[in-house]
Amino acid sequence: MAYRKTERVEARLADNRQRILDAARRLVSEGGWAEAQISHVASAAGIATGSVYRYFPSKADLCVEVLSVVSQREVDVLEAIANSADAPCQTLHVAVSAFVERAMRNRRLAYALIAEPCDREIDEARLVYRHAISKQIMRIVKDGQAAGDFRADLDPSIAATVIVGGFMESLIGPLSPLNADFDRSGTHGPDAVRALASQIADVCCAAVTAQPGKAASSEPHPRRQA
Amino acid sequence: MAYRKTERVEARLADNRQRILDAARRLVSEGGWAEAQISHVASAAGIATGSVYRYFPSKADLCVEVLSVVSQREVDVLEAIANSADAPCQTLHVAVSAFVERAMRNRRLAYALIAEPCDREIDEARLVYRHAISKQIMRIVKDGQAAGDFRADLDPSIAATVIVGGFMESLIGPLSPLNADFDRSGTHGPDAVRALASQIADVCCAAVTAQPGKAASSEPHPRRQA
């Protein structure tokens, strides 16, 4: 009697929705949020402008979903790392350097998600994921404190926040399309990125390690990929 | 022959300009950048909308100047602290906690200047001052390394960036109008603010101190106002 979506249609709808998301993400990772205009997204997805609104109630919702998908993946990666059974110091080092290296792999997108000026609504969604990231870092910090590897006198929540802010800030320069510094400085291949990531991680680790003997030299940790 | 501004006129013009700046700053510190609409600023300054453009070529220029004036003062404060002859560890602690405490004194304005979403042009100006702040912190770090108080194995530029990002991030939560957490948590009087500032500074100091014996306990430093 009534109209019922057949499976094939359902699939097509889902596919369209995904295509819109993909198109939006692609545009953002090419030119930042400015490129994520509905008309652009629509044509990149091969549909009409108005059709986007069949799938997303507003531009903000679309953008927030783009941000969420990408950010959640990073949170998941950090969670996996936080679950590792390595020494807390090493775990933290791996977590931070993995985040930095992953961000540097898709710089424009990372810049958009982390630092680029944007609408209030997107910015608020950012906070959610920063908090989620901070939570994972805090877990590592607490574990380390429990194990006696990290200083017990620091508030784990504050320490985690400082660490997250610290590596995020360190990323802004290298990520920013404004600062082509990192580009111009010749070698910014995998090695340079890894070195940067390692140095940032060193500082973050230093912030919490109890440090009986002088740990954390220039190459203190085995290079592991997360 | 030609028209020459008399001193009295010159003074009035300067006064108008200042009134515009003051009005804009007041509006921003009440309701953030959204309040800094030209028409609002104009009426708050007691002049007509169009007159604002006699003094500032564009809204962006006006906003950037508001940001610059306030930010430069903070840079100056940090510079003075960085020049102190105290132990580097204490200098760093004072620098960070002074920044935090000062920001908390005018939270809405600090939030707008540090973290609120805004136009690209304002955001770019922010970077300039973040960099200036980072430079002062880096001076402290370098001094500390030279004095042997700070770990020599960390890149001072990266360490400074992490520290700046760290305390800025720690501020976002407490400053944000969204998170009324800090408000609701009852006591957020001078004591709570000082405690927060001190804890944040602890973490920042921990990131760089060479730490022969366990320094930086919960109340490691004399409470000095900067």
Place this chain on the structure above:
DNA sequence: TGAAGAAGTGAATTAGGGTTCACTAACTGA
């Protein structure tokens, strides 16, 4: 096959502020 319900379309509408500009008021120097 055809009536009813969904999905797709894209040009037109809307909205919110920044910016302009034709005009008036005030000021300067002779």
Place this chain on the structure above:
DNA sequence: TCAGTTAGTGAACCCTAATTCACTTCTTCA
């Protein structure tokens, strides 16, 4: 006081995208 010049005014203009909506096309099912 007057001609020339600058400051002040604020309603109208503009620009840019997001959003809407009347219409077309596609799907479903009896």
